[in-house]
Amino acid sequence: xxxxxxxxxxxxxxxxxxxxxxxxxxxxxxxxxxxxxxxxxxxxxxxxxxxxxxxxxxxxxxxxxxxxxxxxxxxxxxxxxxxxxxxxxxxxxxxxxxxxxxxxxxxxxxxxxxxxxxxxxxxxxxxxxxxxxxxxxxxxxxxxxxxxxxxxxxxxxxxxxxxxxxxxxxxxxxxxxxxxxxxxxxxxxxxxxxxxxxxxxxxxxxxxxxxxxxxxxxxxxxxxxxxxxxxxxxxxxxxxxxxxxxxxxxxxxxxxxxxxxxxxxxxxxxxxxxxxxxxxxxxxxxxxxxxxxxxxxxxx
Numbered sequence: 265x266x267x268x269x270x271x272x273x274x275x276x277x278x279x280x281x282x283x284x285x286x287x288x289x290x291x292x293x294x295x296x297x298x299x300x301x302x303x304x305x306x307x308x309x310x311x312x313x314x315x316x317x318x319x320x321x322x323x324x325x326x327x328x329x330x331x332x333x334x335x336x337x338x339x340x341x342x343x344x345x346x347x348x349x350x351x352x353x354x355x356x357x358x359x360x361x362x363x364x365x366x367x368x369x370x371x372x373x374x375x376x377x378x379x380x381x382x383x384x385x386x387x388x389x390x391x392x393x394x395x396x397x398x399x400x401x402x403x404x405x406x407x408x409x410x411x412x413x414x415x416x417x418x419x420x421x422x423x424x425x426x427x428x429x430x431x432x433x434x435x436x437x438x439x440x441x442x443x444x445x446x447x448x449x450x451x452x453x454x455x456x457x458x459x460x461x462x463x464x465x466x467x468x469x470x471x472x473x474x475x476x477x478x479x480x481x482x483x484x485x486x487x488x489x490x491x492x493x494x495x496x497x498x499x500x501x502x503x504x505x506x507x508x509x510x511x512x513x514x515x516x517x518x519x520x521x522x523x524x525x526x527x528x529x530x531x532x533x534x535x536x537x538x539x540x541x542x543x544x545x546x547x548x549x550x551x552x553x554x555x556x557x558x559x560x561x562x563x564x
Contacts, residue, residue, distance in 0.1 A: 298449060298464035411445075499516075
């Protein structure tokens, strides 16, 4: 488990990471969501031991000495723009990483590369952006580490390449106990692969939780009320996150247990109402607006 307590990092007058406390359990894919400048990269670089925090602590599997070699050998950091030696091939970078990570699976790299039609002997500089991302994700997955930190690994990729890379993650998660923290500024990059997601905004942690659990606590209803029905007390309730009226048609987003919520709506004698499915994005919006955040600034 990765335990982060009161982590803070400044760059001159800019607070890039602001008093973040967060636990990332073992065996999950944890999403870190936020706009550019929210603090995602800085947080990952601190976790990877590249940057040192001004204050706060990080504990990985009970060990606070994250800069020692034994800890670094169990964690792979995949940055937004991975580094490779001039004219290096995928085979040569595999040999390099094998010297850094004792559990490096060199045959696994070759097998994955072949399945994705990546030439092990071709210079990486001649690869397209998508091919480079796939190549370095293969290296990261085959390094044999318990933890993998990924920064904007899907950014700028077409949907087909993105899905290929997500399938690599899924397969690895099925085959071994593995923990991944992946940062992105796009919710749709994370929603179908991450069980839990944390949102960063201006260096601070807005929320971090299992969003499937959150989805069970927030409900969306589509209703029609009789003309003249005053639903202002309904929209003003503390549990009501959102109320949108379009003529007689009303959409309500309400936090609470489903049966209790439905019984409460019935007291307004709706002509018609039904529960509508919520997307993960709508769940996030409800979470953020309920906390008083401008969702457009947090998620866009």
